[in-house]
Amino acid sequence: MHDFLPYLPMLGGAVGLVCLVGAFFAGRRRRLVENLSTSKTTGVFIGLVELKGTAECARPLTSYLAEQPCVWYQWSVDEHWSRTVTETYTDHEGKTRTRTRHESGWTTVADGGESTPFYLQDDCGVILIRPEGAKIEPLAMFDRTCGPADPLYYGKGPAHAVRDSDHRRRFAEYGIPEHASLYVMGQARERQDIVAAEIARDPDAPMFLISTRSEEQIGSGMKWGERAWVFSGWVLFVGSVVGRDAAAGIPLETRLPLYAGATAAYLAAAVLAWIWMVFNSLVDLRHRVRRAWSLVEIELKRRHDLIPNLVQAVRGCRDHERTVQSELAALRGQLRATPPGVEGPDYHAVRDAVLAVAERYPELKADANFAALQKSLIETEERIALARGYFNDIATHYNTRLEQVPERYVAWLGAMKPQPLMEADAFERAPVSIGAWSHGSSDPAPSGK
Template identity: 45%
Template sequence: MPTTPPETGRARRRKLMRVMRFCVTTLLIPCLVAMAGADTLVVCSAAKDKSLVVFRLNPLTGELTRLGSQLLTGEPGGLALSPDRRTLFVALRSTGELTSLRVEGNTGKLTPLRVVDGGADPAQISLDRAGKFLLTAYYVAGKVSVHRVEPNGSLSWLPTQELITAEKAHAVSLDRADELLVVPHTGPSRIFQFRFDRERGLLGALRVPSLDLPAGTGPRHAAWHPSRSIVYIDNEQANTVSAYRATQDGLEAIAGSTVSTLPAGFQGVNSTAEIKVHPRGRMLLVSNRGHDSLALVRIDETGEKLTPIGQHKTEAVPRSFTLDPSGQFVLAAGEGNGFLEVSRAMPRGADGSPESLQQLHRVRVGDGLWWVEAFIAPEMRPEVQPGAIMPQSMQAMNHQEEFKPSGWWKLLTTGLPFLGALLCLFGYRRRLRLARLMEDLPTSKAHGVFIGLVQVEGTAEAEEPLLTRMEQQSCVQHAWTVEEEWRRIITETTTDSKGNSVTSTRVESGWNSVDSGGGAIPFYVRDDSGLIRVQPTGATIEAAEIFSVICGTDSDLYFGLGPSSVVPFSTGRRRFIEKAIALHAAVTVVGQARVREDLAAPEIAEDADGPLFLITVKTEKQVLSAYRWGRIGLLLLGSILVSAAIFGWHLLDGKQLGEPGFNGWTFATGLAAFWCLAVVMWIWQVFNSMVELRNRTDRAWSLIDIELKRRADLIPGLVACVQALSVHERGVQEMIARLRAQASASAAGGVAGLSAGLVALREAYPGLMANQANAALMDELKNTEDRIAMAREYFNDQVVWHNIRIQQIPDGLMAWLAGLRLRGPFIASDLDRAEVRVKLHEI
């Protein structure tokens, strides 16, 4: 008869360790929990009832006692608990919202905190280990979001980040180090993965952004090993579970780790749902919907090898299940019948029997049982009654040393607003100077532009125009920008005078330029008198907006006209803006005119000493209106900054509003000083502009002298040239007439005798151009008279504005101080110049 070989020492030690683990997990831990007085709470999502149902779990027997329920605004789905167990987060799948509730001690009472918008159908939520950020996967919206958790447990109104992934995003799961986030997607059978910044709550790209699995796999939920960098993912469509190893580049499939969750020979319809790893890390469970069971899978010591153990029949359609904190109870939620089953997790027996589940209790919860969560109830915080003596440790904790700012700190914090107010005054003076400059400067004709500061109006023309990048429109100048929207949540915690923490949240958003470009070419300004060339280099250009589109990542423009990279905190929206001066568009140009380098003609170009070089599609009236409102805005802004500086100085000095020296008169005095400086700026600039106006008027008169002198010098010389041509041409015509007469009177042989004279005549003048010379002389006479007329008109326009300034209030006072006197317009009868007489008929 065969005998059983005696056990070795090593085998006996293994059996002893298994017995000790059994005693610890099934007896010692529950007893300690019971002795500590900490209850285990169980919260269930009853989706159809739109409520959360709370139970108390007996740590010894596994019995459930209903404590109450909390009605919500939508159908609750996924649940997540903060590390301190004081806040419960809920995904409302029917409304696409996220909410948080405060958990009150052993009573299990849930108090709603805040409901925020998330996205279509939030399938699962998860917190980082510090409880600072809530991550959400959206089944319908196909995205992942990150919300900041405020100190009181409320969620930030807006997400710190949203990333579009793909349809049917089903879970979000962080590794033990909060560095790697995996997001299984059942629809495309793909696992997205991101690098997680646990300090800022931002998701970053990995070298391998996703793992593509065979069609029909359907990865759904993920659970990490408690002590190894291994994650287990159940495959909803394939009814299997697989293990993946975490690396620097993301997940790496472990060969041969995939096992089935169904018993051999099962032919029915099934899909997996939830997956959990036992706290000891030696067993995982997967729920089967269809077979209505929990599959038990053994994990070896390395965490890489999975061995199916069997299936435990449970409630109908077990969509969700969880383990209590001790790991001795498994609570399975039946979506199909609304029952919650409690089973005891039996470890591997000392006799080698496999791990198993033993059903203990089942209770009716409600319709649509979607989720279940079990946790130890949070401890009650001590409350200090009025009049009670606070312990010294709490006094030290709440004691805050009063902040007493130094003189330098006060000077810095209040000096910056004063400096800003001073800059506003200088900005006001500059806009006032430019406005008066344009008002005092008459508009010149393109053909009559004189050297110096000029202003012309007309249309923009070019022989070879540019094409805009976005609109493909002909232009002489264009500039385009691509901006990307960003948005982030800033949470600040301060302490008030009573030592209480005050948390405030603000949303920062804006648009950052991610790409830009453009170009400009020399062009011409055409008016009814002619053309003048403009060199736009160095000019302040105010173009018209011809293209403005805001689009998302689903638009071809997003990456077609923009860069491939995105900015931090991007919302996935870009704005494309293009401004241009279109061909034939009306423009106003103010700048210095100079002589062109290629020919004797004027052009408007940059001058380092010039006061203004402006090219704009606005009219003069529109430009002046912008300057006026700019001045008003700067004065108002400066007043606000002065008030803020005064207010801050006295607050830092410990004074309260209304005390002596800190009242309405304090602000009135500061604002009066600011406006007095503004008046000084106005007097300064207006006086200088009056001096410039007087000099400009004198220059306008001198331009008439210049044109008259030009006529006096140019016309006699031109007339003399035309007269000489006419005399020569008349002599040629007379000789031809004589030769014709001789030829008609002579015989045939006599004509040959005239050949020498004809040859001499041809050599003397090969072409007769008296007619062209006369026409050119007439054109020059007309051009000269036109230039004189435009100079007179320019002078008269200057004189009109000169006299208006003198007669207006308060400009008249500044004009008197600057020595301006009324001047009369140009009168032709008073011009004392020698007449230039052109008498070609006397030649």
């Protein structure tokens, strides 16, 4: 034992640092939850988003045990068993002896579950959620223990019994009931059927969580987990030194400066880990702001390529050329629009100008080329509205982080600057309604756009 004592501080220090690394990753996940701004369903486009709302489904599932309407559920039936075991062993004197012991436990005899795509609804609209692959934090919907006299015992459980059964079964079910309040964090992507976003599993996303707990409850649980990692690391880091001295018979009061130095070293490492975590989270947020703007730029470039063709189509109405000059000016002006923070004309929607021309001149509305261009423009500006809302949400959160203390000092070290927002309120996204679909279909069909 005494040969091992010199190595005890090194072992405790190594394990303590491992705990500090665990606290770093736990803190990063907590900051992701606490610092990602909550988006409205109408402001979601592409990227990692946080949403709050209620679970809605036109044709919900019916849970197996509670028989409640829900969008996700899992159930299990466990059966209790017990037995007395007699065993032979050899004692410390080399004599053969026998002893008996009692064993008991639960064995799962049946289980199952089901899920379906559903809509998350907030005060602005709805967004489609595909729960496959998500970490689910459900509600307890059913919990009951009974014997064979209860109709539930065989009605929802199997006919056979496990070995050494006590004929006692526990029925449990967890799920997400319809209309339940949810917190969702996941990767948003564009739907294939309409111009709208959906939340689905993405292997590159840092988190895909669907929880019936509030954001405050989730963050609080992660915070206590992070603190537990830090405290455990400190106990191991300093305690290993104290344990070595105590085992060696060294008076502990004479070693207080050493213990204080070990504590200071551990705290310094914790502070450096915190600065590293904050800086990396700000850098990641800045990258997401840039990616969000690149999504806006893609749609703006698409619209930029459409506008000259629309101008040419409108100018074809030569008999009315003088009466469409304002609409043509609005279209041409958007060819010179500049990004936020850059001097020049701001971006604004031109769909109203195009619709006004179409209503004024029926021959244009009947023109197949103009109709196709008009449809492409409207869909593109709907995508711009989605991308703009997401960009402004992320940029606003990024700007807020740069102003908060003490993070503003870390941002100053990284020379990070606020991001101007895209002030273009004329862009509108298409409304999305909760639609009905069969449980076996892969895509829900919206009842309207």
